[in-house]
Amino acid sequence: MIAPTGHMMMMAAVQPFISGAISKTINLPFSASMEDVKRIYAESWKLSLKAVALYRDGSKLSQPLNAIAESVLLEGLEEIVRSEAPRQQQVVQIVEKVTQYIAKRRKLPSRRNGYTQKARIGGHSIYIRTGEYENGQLGEVFIDMHREGAAFRSLMNCFAIAVSLGLQHGVPLEEFVEAFVFTRFEPNGMVMGHQHVKMTTSVVDYIFRDLAISYLGRTDLAHMTPGDTIRETDIATPETRAKIEGPATPGPAAQEANADKVRQAVLQGYTGDICSSCGSMTMVRNGTCLKCMTCGTTSGCS
Numbered sequence: 001m002i003a004p005t006g007h008m009m010m011m012a013a014v015q016p017f018i019s020g021a022i023s024k025t026i027n028l029p030f031s032a033s034m035e036d037v038k039r040i041y042a043e044s045w046k047l048s049l050k051a052v053a054l055y056r057d058g059s060k061l062s063q064p065l066n067a068i069a070e071s072v073l074l075e076g077l078e079e080i081v082r083s084e085a086p087r088q089q090q091v092v093q094i095v096e097k098v099t100q101y102i103a104k105r106r107k108l109p110s111r112r113n114g115y116t117q118k119a120r121i122g123g124h125s126i127y128i129r130t131g132e133y134e135n136g137q138l139g140e141v142f143i144d145m146h147r148e149g150a151a152f153r154s155l156m157n158c159f160a161i162a163v164s165l166g167l168q169h170g171v172p173l174e175e176f177v178e179a180f181v182f183t184r185f186e187p188n189g190m191v192m193g194h195q196h197v198k199m200t201t202s203v204v205d206y207i208f209r210d211l212a213i214s215y216l217g218r219t220d221l222a223h224m225t226p227g228d229t230i231r232e233t234d235i236a237t238p239e240t241r242a243k244i245e246g247p248a249t250p251g252p253a254a255q256e257a258n259a260d261k262v263r264q265a266v267l268q269g270y271t272g273d274i275c276s277s278c279g280s281m282t283m284v285r286n287g288t289c290l291k292c293m294t295c296g297t298t299s300g301c302s
Contacts, residue, residue, distance in 0.1 A: 002027065004026050004027070004028055004036075004040055005043070007024060007025070007026040007027065008026065008040065008043055008044055008047055008049065008052075009047075010024065011024050011044075011047070011049050011052075012047040012048070012049060015047075015048060015049055015050065016048075020050070021049075021050035021051035022049070022050075022051070023051070023053075024053070025053045025054070025055050026040060026052060026053065026054050026055070027055055027057065028040075028054060028055065028056045028057065029056070029057055030056065030057045032056050037054060040052070040054065104169070105165070105168050105169050106133075106139075106168050106169075106170070107168065108131055108132075108133060108139045108140060108168070109133070109134060112131045112132055112133070112139070113131075113132045113136075114129060114130035114131045114132050114140075115129075115130055115214070116128070116129045117129075117194065117210055118193055119191050119192060119193040119194045119197075119206070120191070120192040120193055121187050121188065121189065121190075121191055121192075121200060121203060121206060122186065122187035122188060122189045122190070123187070124145060124147070124187045124203075125145065125146070125147060126143070126144070126145050126203060126206070126207075127142075127143070127144040127145075128141065128142070128143060128207060128210055128211075129141070129142040129143075129144070130142075130211070130214075131164075137215075138167060138173055138211065138215045139164070139167055139168055140160075140164035140167065140168070141160045141163050141164055141167075141207070141211070142160055143156045143157065143159070143160045143203075143207065145203070156203070159204075163176060173211060173212070173215055173216060174216065176208060176211075177208045177211065177212045177216065177218070177221075180204045180205065180207075180208045181205055181208050181209060181212070181221060181295075182201060182205055182294070182295040182296075183201065183202045183204045183205050184201040184202055184205070185201075185202045185204075186202070187202075187203060188200055188201050188202050188203075188205075191206060194206075194210065195224065196209075196210075196213050196219075196222035196223065196224050197209050197210060197213070197221075197222060197223060197224075198223040198224060199223055209221045209222070220280075261281060262281065265281040265282070269284070270282055270283055270284055270293075271283045271284065271285065271290060273290055275292040275294065275295060275297055276297065276299075280292065280294040280295070282294045283299075286298060
C-alpha cells in the first residue's frame with residue numbers, strides 16, 4: 001500500500017507539466033485521524049497541488065478492497081509464490097485467488113423482505129418471488145411455474161439460481177435487464193394479473209420487465225403507468241388493446257403527441273421511426289437500412 005506522502009509526491013512531480021489539476025486519490029489507512037487529513041491538505045498546498053481527493057479505508061459500507069482483507073490476500077499470494085509448483089501453475093493459482101477475492105459473495109440475511117407477483121401468460125401461471133437486502137436491494141429471485149413439465153420447471157429454477165448468484169456477487173440488475181428483455185419464445189402474448197406489464201415476448205422478458213420496473217424504476221419497459229386503469233375482464237377487448245398497443249387511427253391530440261415524440265427522438269440522434277418489434281423510437285441508420293438500438297431488430301439488413 002502506497003503511503004499518503006507517496007501519492008502527494010507523485011502528483012507534485014507531474015503537476016508543473018499540466019495546466020489543469022491532476023486526478024489522483026490519496027489513500028489513507030483506517031486509523032487516519034482528522035489531524036492526518038489536515039496535515040495532508042497542508043502538505044499538498046505547499047507542493048502546489050491544485051486538487052486533492054482523500055479516501056480513508058473502510059469509510060464506505062461496501063468496497064472492492066480494504067486494508068485488512070488486502071493483507072490476507074497478499075499472504076495467500078506469497079504462499080503461492082513460495083510454493084514449489086511450476087511457474088505456469090502458480091500464475092493460474094494467483095488468478096483464481098484474486099478472482100475469488102474480488103467477486104466475493106454477499107449473502108442475504110436469514111429473514112428478508114421481498115414481494116410475490118402472480119400473473120398468467122398465454123394460459124400459464126407464473127409466480128415471481130424476490131428476496132432483498134436490508135437496504136432494499138434485490139438479492140435473489142425465485143420463479144415458480146408449477147404446472148409445467150419437470151424439465152422446463154427445473155430449467156427455470158436453475159436460471160433463477162444463476163441470476164441470484166450473479167446478483168449476490170455484484171452483477172448489476174441493469175446488466176441482466178439489458179441482456180434478457182425482448183427475448184422471444186413461447187409462452188408469450190397477453191399478460192393477466194400484472195399492474196404494469198400487459199404484453200410480453202417470453203417468460204424471461206416478463207420476469208425482467210417486472211424486476212426492472214420494481215427495482216430500477218424503468219417505466220419505459222411498462223405498458224401501463226400508475227395513472228392508467230384497465231379492468232382485467234376488458235383486457236382482450238379492442239378498446240383495451242388499442243390503449244395498450246396504440247390506436248390505429250389517432251386523433252389530432254394523439255397525432256400531435258406522436259409528432260412531439262418523433263421530434264424528441266430526432267433531437268437525440270435517432271431517425272424518428274418506430275421499431276416493429278419493441279415499439280421504441282430508437283432506430284438509427286445501418287447502411288441502407290435501420291437498426292433498433294433497444295432490441296437490435298433491423299429493417300432488413302443483417
